[in-house]
Amino acid sequence: MSSSFLQKQLEAFKEGASNASSKLSNKRTVAVHSSAPTPRPSTPSSSSVSDLKRKRPDNSSTIVYSQPADTGTGRYIMTQVTYAVDYLKSKETPQTLASIIGYLSLQAHTPESKRTIANILKKHDRVEFTPSGTPGKTSNWDSGTYRFRPIHNIRSATELLAYLQSQPSAQGLSVKELKDGWSAAEEAIDLLESQSQLLVTRNKKDNHARM
Numbered sequence: 001m002s003s004s005f006l007q008k009q010l011e012a013f014k015e016g017a018s019n020a021s022s023k024l025s026n027k028r029t030v031a032v033h034s035s036a037p038t039p040r041p042s043t044p045s046s047s048s049v050s051d052l053k054r055k056r057p058d059n060s061s062t063i064v065y066s067q068p069a070d071t072g073t074g075r076y077i078m079t080q081v082t083y084a085v086d087y088l089k090s091k092e093t094p095q096t097l098a099s100i101i102g103y104l105s106l107q108a109h110t111p112e113s114k115r116t117i118a119n120i121l122k123k124h125d126r127v128e129f130t131p132s133g134t135p136g137k138t139s140n141w142d143s144g145t146y147r148f149r150p151i152h153n154i155r156s157a158t159e160l161l162a163y164l165q166s167q168p169s170a171q172g173l174s175v176k177e178l179k180d181g182w183s184a185a186e187e188a189i190d191l192l193e194s195q196s197q198l199l200v201t202r203n204k205k206d207n208h209a210r211m
Contacts, residue, residue: 077113080104081120085127085148092155092181094130094145097121115141125149150181157188161197172201175209 087103088095097118101107106114118141122129128147133139152173154160160178178185189209192198200209 077116077120080106080117081124084117084121084146085124088127088146088148089150089181092148092183094147096145097142100146118142121146148181151177152181154178154185155182157192160185160188161192164198172199 083104084100087100097114100117100121101109101114104117106117121127122144126149128149129144130147131139131144133143152163154163154173160173164173175186175189178189182188186209189198189200193200193209202209
């Protein structure tokens, strides 16, 4: 057997061993990759979800006030003044500041708040203020009386007749405007009409006095 033949056989053996080693390495690599677990999308744990929930703003702690949150501010004071004017309108007679404060349930408020309400009512265009005490002398800020000022300063049948007789023309008055400060206006008008002292225009639908 020649040496060249042996040399070829040796080279063929080495080549075969090299190929076998390469295939074995590839198989191992594939096996390792295939056996690795498929990564799953991460999900927040229950504790992290709880943390997220705790970080959200808690709106349940909103404070509820029995009075507006801006107690003592201009808006709150003007709201009380509106209630006071409505109260005076319903009474139709002069009222003291104490009765107004009592109606508004402001007895526990500071003197400054009460004084502010009194000062606004004294200058209100729908309120008549009558000071008490000696004319020309300064009276206490909480004295005097307050009365609702209606569109027409008429509160009785006598005042109504006097007003109509003083007018230069026969133009009448709106009953609705009379009732602004005189809730019994319609009853008085019915009585005066029955006595032929007034000429009344009535609504066709309900026969109520209109003018």
